[in-house]
Amino acid sequence: MQGWPAVLADGPVGLRPLRMRDAPVWSELRRRNAQWLAPWEATPPGEPAGVRVGPASFAALLRVARRETRLGTALPFAVTYRSALAGQLTIGNIVHGSACSAYAGYWLDGALAGRGIMPTALALAVDHCFATVGLHRVEANVRPENEASRRVVEKLGFRAEGIRRRFLHISGRWCDHVCYAATVEDVPEGMVRRWHARRSDTLA
Numbered sequence: 353m354q355g356w357p358a359v360l361a362d363g364p365v366g367l368r369p370l371r372m373r374d375a376p377v378w379s380e381l382r383r384r385n386a387q388w389l390a391p392w393e394a395t396p397p398g399e400p401a402g403v404r405v406g407p408a409s410f411a412a413l414l415r416v417a418r419r420e421t422r423l424g425t426a427l428p429f430a431v432t433y434r435s436a437l438a439g440q441l442t443i444g445n446i447v448h449g450s451a452c453s454a455y456a457g458y459w460l461d462g463a464l465a466g467r468g469i470m471p472t473a474l475a476l477a478v479d480h481c482f483a484t485v486g487l488h489r490v491e492a493n494v495r496p497e498n499e500a501s502r503r504v505v506e507k508l509g510f511r512a513e514g515i516r517r518r519f520l521h522i523s524g525r526w527c528d529h530v531c532y533a534a535t536v537e538d539v540p541e542g543m544v545r546r547w548h549a550r551r552s553d554t555l556a
Contacts, residue, residue: 353424355484362544365472366432367441367480370417374430375410377437381461382409388462392498394520420444427485431460431473438464441473443481443490452488454481458504465500468551471507475543478508482536482543489536493519493529505532508547509539 360367370378382389382405393404404413420426427443439460446454456477460470474492481487493516494501506512510532518526539546 360476362472364434367429370430375407378410379406385462394522397521456492470504475547478543491533493531510534
């Protein structure tokens with residue numbers, strides 16, 4: 353697929369493809385962050401709720417990720433901070449043709465929250481999608497209660513487009529999500545550049 357594999361970076365924050373040797377660190381991160389992630393972890397109806405951890409779960413995830421990249425429908429990134437694995441960011445449901453769109457999903461080690469890591473990672477991914485993959489729109493659907501994830505997209509200036517009722521199955525029930533989106537026209541300067549400008553304004 354055009355634009356994959358990709359290695360992207362801005363300061364200490366990086367994006368790269370997931371790899372099998374990430375399994376031990378990924379498993380430890382997921383285990384340590386199980387309580388932090390559990391309220392937002394989507395699961396198909398009929399499957400037990402809970403955060404997936406362990407090498408077997410990672411191997412299954414990687415198989416799916418590699419299949420989707422071969423099909424051109426996903427960009428499954430590892431998020432790194434100072435070269436260490438810190439979370440995941442997936443650009444998924446990629447479609448071309450008349451839509452040229454995708455969605456973004458992400459999680460981060462709770463111990464690293466509040467440092468601007470995930471907004472930086474998402475900004476890198478969006479710029480890559482627009483400039484290299486050729487997409488026109490990226491959206492993120494976030495639970496209304498998930499304030500940390502909402503702050504990520506709001507810091508970047510994603511547009512809130514309304515509530516998607518009973519959008520994803522989480523913890524045994526169908527949950528509403530707020531739809532946020534950005535298009536190429538929204539960020540002619542690039543998302544990373546916008547993010548740096550916004551951080552500078554906040555610090556000024």
